[in-house]
Amino acid sequence: MSLDPATVRRIARLARIHVDPAEAEQLAGEMNGILGWIEQLNEVDVDGIDPLTGAAQMAMRLRADTVTDGGIPELVLGNAPDRAGAFYAVPKVVE
Amino acid sequence: MLTDLSLVEARDGLRRRAFSAAELTEAHLDAVAALNPRLNAFITVSADRARAQAVAADAKLAAGESGPLLGLPLAIKDLFCTEGVRTTAGSRILEPFVPPYESTVTANLLRDGAVFLGKANLDEFAMGSSNMTSAFGPVQNPWTRADGAALVPGGSSGGSCAAVAARMALGATATDTGGSIRQPASFCGIAGVKPTYGRCSRWGIVAFASSLDQAGPVARTVGDCAVMLGSMAGFDPRDSTSADRPVPDFAAACRRGVRGLRIGVPREYRSDAMPAEIEALWQQGLAWLRDGGAEIVDVSLPHTKYGLATYYIVAPAEASSNLARYDGVRFGRRVEGEDLTELYERTRAEGFGAEVRRRIMIGTYVLSAGYYDAYYLRAQKVRALILRDFTDAYAQVDALLTPTAPSAAFAQGDKMDDPVAMYLNDVFTVPASMAGVPGLSVPAGLDPQGLPLGLQVLGRPFDEETVFAVGAVLERAAGFRHLPAIRAGAPA
Numbered sequence: 001m002s003l004d005p006a007t008v009r010r011i012a013r014l015a016r017i018h019v020d021p022a023e024a025e026q027l028a029g030e031m032n033g034i035l036g037w038i039e040q041l042n043e044v045d046v047d048g049i050d051p052l053t054g055a056a057q058m059a060m061r062l063r064a065d066t067v068t069d070g071g072i073p074e075l076v077l078g079n080a081p082d083r084a085g086a087f088y089a090v091p092k093v094v095e
Numbered sequence: 096m097l098t099d100l101s102l103v104e105a106r107d108g109l110r111r112r113a114f115s116a117a118e119l120t121e122a123h124l125d126a127v128a129a130l131n132p133r134l135n136a137f138i139t140v141s142a143d144r145a146r147a148q149a150v151a152a153d154a155k156l157a158a159g160e161s162g163p164l165l166g167l168p169l170a171i172k173d174l175f176c177t178e179g180v181r182t183t184a185g186s187r188i189l190e191p192f193v194p195p196y197e198s199t200v201t202a203n204l205l206r207d208g209a210v211f212l213g214k215a216n217l218d219e220f221a222m223g224s225s226n227m228t229s230a231f232g233p234v235q236n237p238w239t240r241a242d243g244a245a246l247v248p249g250g251s252s253g254g255s256c257a258a259v260a261a262r263m264a265l266g267a268t269a270t271d272t273g274g275s276i277r278q279p280a281s282f283c284g285i286a287g288v289k290p291t292y293g294r295c296s297r298w299g300i301v302a303f304a305s306s307l308d309q310a311g312p313v314a315r316t317v318g319d320c321a322v323m324l325g326s327m328a329g330f331d332p333r334d335s336t337s338a339d340r341p342v343p344d345f346a347a348a349c350r351r352g353v354r355g356l357r358i359g360v361p362r363e364y365r366s367d368a369m370p371a372e373i374e375a376l377w378q379q380g381l382a383w384l385r386d387g388g389a390e391i392v393d394v395s396l397p398h399t400k401y402g403l404a405t406y407y408i409v410a411p412a413e414a415s416s417n418l419a420r421y422d423g424v425r426f427g428r429r430v431e432g433e434d435l436t437e438l439y440e441r442t443r444a445e446g447f448g449a450e451v452r453r454r455i456m457i458g459t460y461v462l463s464a465g466y467y468d469a470y471y472l473r474a475q476k477v478r479a480l481i482l483r484d485f486t487d488a489y490a491q492v493d494a495l496l497t498p499t500a501p502s503a504a505f506a507q508g509d510k511m512d513d514p515v516a517m518y519l520n521d522v523f524t525v526p527a528s529m530a531g532v533p534g535l536s537v538p539a540g541l542d543p544q545g546l547p548l549g550l551q552v553l554g555r556p557f558d559e560e561t562v563f564a565v566g567a568v569l570e571r572a573a574g575f576r577h578l579p580a581i582r583a584g585a586p587a
Contacts, residue, residue, distance in 0.1 A: 008456070015415060015459040016422070016436070017452055018444035027456060030514060034457060037515050038404045038470070044477050051475030052482055054306035054336065055292035055531025061335050075195040079426035088424050090435050 003028050003035070097122040098262040098583040102167055102319035105265055109156060109166045116156065116166030120149035120210050123168040126263045126583035127212060130237075134581065136248075136258040138173050138231045139181050140213035148210040155208065163326050165208030170258040170267035173214035174221055175201045175310075176299040180211075184301040185219040185229040185251075188427045188446025198299025199331045200268060200310050207326040212264055216254030219448045220418065221275055221303045224520035226253030227511060228450045236283060236504045237261035237579035240544040244506040249279030249520070255313050256283035262583035266314035266323050270300060272307045273406050274500075274524025277536040280313050281499035281549030284538045284579060286566065287313040288320045291557045292531035293338035295324075296331030304413035305336075307406075307528050317537055317566040321345035324559070340557065348560035349567040354388030356561065359492035363399035364523060373498045373548060376540045380496055380550045383572035384565065392492050396484040401477050402526035403518055408461050408474035409529070414451075415458025421446060453514065478529050485530040489555045494565050497523050499536040499549035523551060533559045535566045539573040547577065 003011075005024040008031065012019040019027065073086045082089040097119050100108065108114055124142050131137050145168060152166035176182050176194035183189045197205070205211075218228040225247040226234040234253040236246040237260045248257040252269035259267050260283040269276040271289035280287030288311045295310040302308060312323035325345050331337040360381065365374075381391050423429035423442030430445050432438035447455065461470035488495065501522055510517040527534045533556070536549040550569055554562035578585070 003460075011456050011460050011463065012440075014463060015455050016419075016439040016443055017447070017455065018437075018440035027453070030453060031457060031460070034407060034453075034514055035460075038407060041401055041404050041408075041473055041477055044398070044401055044473075044480065046473060046476035046480070049476040049479050051472055052479035053475060055482075055529070058293070058336075058338070061332075061339075063332070072195075078195055079192055081423060081427070081429035090424055091432065091438055093435055 003031050096584045098126050100265070101316045102265040102314055102322060103316070105167055110161055112156070116149040116152035116210065117146070119166060120145050120168045123212055123264060126261070130261050130263055130581065130583065134235045134237060134257050134261055135232050136216055136234050136254040136261065136263060137170065137213045138183055138185070138216050138254070141180050141211060144180070145210050145212050152208055152210060162208030163322060164204060166210060167265050168210040168212050169204065170213060170215040170255055170264035171201055171211050172217055172252055172255045172268050172270060174217060174270055174301045175268055176301070177201055177211065177214065180214065182214065182301070183231065185217045185231060186447065186451065187230040188421045188442070190230070190428055192427050196299060199296035199333065200300065200327045203326050203329060215258055215267055218251035218253065219451050220301065220414070221251035221270055221272055222414070222450050222454055223250040224274070224278055224517055225510070226250040227507060228448055230448055233507055235507070237581040238284060238504060238546055239580045240546060246504040247282065247507050249282035249504065251275040252313060253279045256280055256285055256287065259283070259313055259315060260285050260579050261581055266312055266319055268310060268327065269313045270308055270310050271528065272303050272410060273528045274521035276311045276313060277524045277534055277549070277551055278500045278520055280536040281538070281547065282504040284547030284575070284577065285313055285315050286317045286320050286535065286537050286570070287311065288324055288535045288559070288562070289528070289533060290324060290328060290559050291338070291533045293336050294328045294557070294559070296329070296334040296337045298331055298333040302417040304410040305417060306413060307410060317535070317563060317570045318346060318349050321349050321563050338557065343560050345559060345563050348563040351560070351564035352387060353384055353565055353568045356389045356494065356565065357392050357492040358384050358389045358565065359392050359394035359488050359495040361394055361396040361399065361488070361495055361497060363396050364497045369501065372542050373501070376548050376550065377496070377498050380539055380569055383569055384496065386572070387568045394488045394491055394495070396488060396526065398477065398480045398484050399526055402481055402529055403522055405474045405477045405481065405529060406525045407457070407518060408470050409478060411454040411458035412462050412471050413458070415455045415462065418451070418455055481526055482530040485532055493555070494561050495553040497551045497553070499523060499551040503542045503544065503546035503548055527553050532556055533562050535562050537566045537569050537573070538575040539569060540575070541577060
């Protein structure tokens with residue numbers, strides 16, 4: 001599998017990272033280098049092997065579905081780049 | 096000098112009232128002021144806060160209290176959220192971020208009386224093996240070689256390790272996702288411990304790859320690491336992968352010795368490309384353990400060679416998901432755009448450095464429709480085989496001994512044009528990360544250029560005690576007393 005600059009731009013769009021055309025060209029080269037090296041995993045026989053999702057060999061703990069925190073809007077919004085009252089502010093989404 | 100003491104020696108000195116916590120902290124702040132402009136090991140120095148913590152520690156000492164870390168100055172990797180103190184993860188995108196909360200690990204250290212000198216530099220979002228990817232500039236290794244080239248401290252916990260090696264701090268917190276504690280500890284001639292996944296809470300640590308990230312200590316002795324880990328570790332209900340088990344007495348384990356232990360030598364870690372001095376040091380390490388009464392056993396970890404390629408699918412995939420939160424809306428840096436999508440895309444393009452963007456892109460690709468099975472699912476299956484290798488090996492042996500890294504520290508700028516060459520730094524550390532098993536690096540010798548080399552001890556899940564026991568025997572046998580040229584008190 002080899003990535004062309006158009007595919008790189010599509011991935012960049014999915015990742016919400018702006019990439020200009022010259023950068024897409026360069027990234028395609030770098031990503032192909034990495035993906036080519038990763039291809040070695042195709043030689044491993046993984047038939048019948050269950051995927052390992054994590055290193056914690058234990059069942060996920062559940063907690064009671066209750067509110068445990070809140071009522072601290074100033075702390076939550078304290079790092080916001082822009083705000084309007086008790087809300088995050090972003091460019092207009094709906095006309 | 097107070098900065099030459101080990102953490103345990105400093106603790107004992109404070110308890111004897113040989114010096115005060117204020118004096119101890121001031122000595123380290125002086126070292127930071129003198130050396131940090133050159134080494135760049137700290138992104139943020141919190142001197143006033145450190146002095147206030149030291150004064151509070153002296154009051155407690157005067158009242159007869161003795162917390163495990165009372166009055167001991169530490170560096171905190173700038174990946175741990177610290178309440179009211181800027182936390183950047185080495186990234187431009189988090190440059191203005193001041194957490195309103197404290198990570199569990201740092202809260203545990205504060206509970207036990209530690210003094211925080213400041214936030215240590217690191218590769219951006221802990222993605223790197225050289226500290227060259229930090230948005231706050233590279234860290235220089237306090238060790239030097241004859242040609243005068245500035246060397247990397249390794250990474251990603253390069254600032255933590257450089258600070259400890261140069262005697263700017265008694266110890267430091269670090270995190271390891273694929274080798275980010277052990278490799279820089281080896282490069283800087285200090286000890287570092289990556290505990291079992293689940294031993295330390297990840298709550299409040301800026302996430303990179305959540306199924307791999309694990310916090311651990313770096314310090315100048317194995318015993319110092321044991322004391323620090325004893326404070327850092329413990330069950331935390333706020334991390335769903337935190338292990339609900341008691342924290343053993345790691346310091347006591349350092350005195351166990353290795354008599355009767357079976358130590359495995361994984362044959363797949365041997366290669367013709369390995370430098371002769373690293374092979375020789377490995378053999379020396381095995382001889383030291385044999386002299387201590389251990390039995391050396393050849394074992395096989397057949398999927399070792401696939402560890403790195405597996406890692407470079409799993410870690411970027413998880414990173415692409417974790418780093419989706421940096422959108423310029425809720426915290427961190429924002430770059431304005433015409434609409435919301437452009438705001439996201441500009442913010443992330445300008446906020447993330449090249450290596451982070453590359454890994455997010457790789458992660459997005461391997462998780463995207465049509466490629467998920469071929470890359471991500473296959474990598475998770477290979478990961479299962481890597482874990483099985485360790486499980487099989489630990490049926491025969493109690494611990495494994497390997498080199499920590501395939502080389503000593505290299506020059507700043509080396510390997511920068513070839514991501515895969517940079518990734519190969521972690522060839523010996525990544526498999527244990529994939530399997531979640533504990534590991535330690537202990538300084539054991541010098542290469543022909545006078546640079547430190549580490550040996551790695553790996554153990555069974557949640558058996559850090561055996562890892563500490565083996566590490567302490569290696570430390571005593573090696574008698575590593577070499578010092579970096581750039582350190583507190585050294586002639587400039």
